Amino acid sequence: MNAPERVTMEIDQTLCIGAGRCEQLDPDAFTVGDDGVATVDPTATFTLERANELCTRCPSGAIGISP
Numbered sequence: 001m002n003a004p005e006r007v008t009m010e011i012d013q014t015l016c017i018g019a020g021r022c023e024q025l026d027p028d029a030f031t032v033g034d035d036g037v038a039t040v041d042p043t044a045t046f047t048l049e050r051a052n053e054l055c056t057r058c059p060s061g062a063i064g065i066s067p
């Protein structure tokens, strides 16, 4: 069986409202800065299932899977 595909993620900082959901769900990968905008570790990888869950949980739709 193949290992599940892993992806990296990105945040559209013009959409982020600083709700912090991403940081709560994965504090190792996501950080909300003092400016109230989240960043994601560009080297952090996620299973496709987890990535889709994170996208869904962001209330402003700012989180996406990197192309």
Ligand code: SF4
Residues within 6 Å of the ligand: 011, 015, 016, 017, 018, 019, 020, 021, 022, 023, 032, 037, 038, 057, 058, 059, 060, 061, 062, 063
């Ligand atoms: S969950 Fe979405 S809106 Fe909230 S801090 Fe993370 S990227 Fe920003």
